[in-house]
Amino acid sequence: MTRRPHRENDRDRGQVAMEYLGFLPLLLLVAMAAIQLGIAAYAASQAGTAARAGARTAASVDARGSGQSNARDAVSDWVESGGFRYGESGGRDITVTVEVKVPSVVPGLDGWWAKRSATMPNERSPF
Numbered sequence: 001m002t003r004r005p006h007r008e009n010d011r012d013r014g015q016v017a018m019e020y021l022g023f024l025p026l027l028l029l030v031a032m033a034a035i036q037l038g039i040a041a042y043a044a045s046q047a048g049t050a051a052r053a054g055a056r057t058a059a060s061v062d063a064r065g066s067g068q069s070n071a072r073d074a075v076s077d078w079v080e081s082g083g084f085r086y087g088e089s090g091g092r093d094i095t096v097t098v099e100v101k102v103p104s105v106v107p108g109l110d111g112w113w114a115k116r117s118a119t120m121p122n123e124r125s126p127f
């Protein structure tokens with residue numbers, strides 16, 4: 001069995017793979033943070049949609065259902081299942097505030113709430 005002559009490059013074999021393995025956790029962390037940011041933006045959008053639906057219903061004379069039920073129906077089921085809060089106030093104008101819990105894909109980042117409000121003129125107001 002003959003041995004191959006020693007070359008300078010042989011010591012560096014596999015170095016790129018090892019560097020990639022060291023960098024992989026950072027890449028995964030950045031990807032998970034980007035996904036979490038997208039989910040948070042989606043939850044905030046859902047809260048805004050629900051607040052507008054609730055305010056429109058609560059302020060309208062001929063609306064069907066309650067503001068809370070229509071706001072709840074405007075939110076995706078998987079977002080709503082995490083947590084949903086509804087608040088309504090007003091006189092001349094109706095303001096509805098909706099909070100939805102942001103689903104978490106990153107362990108330890110749960111407990112965030114997306115909060116949005118919408119105001120509509122009250123059609124039932126005597127003013």
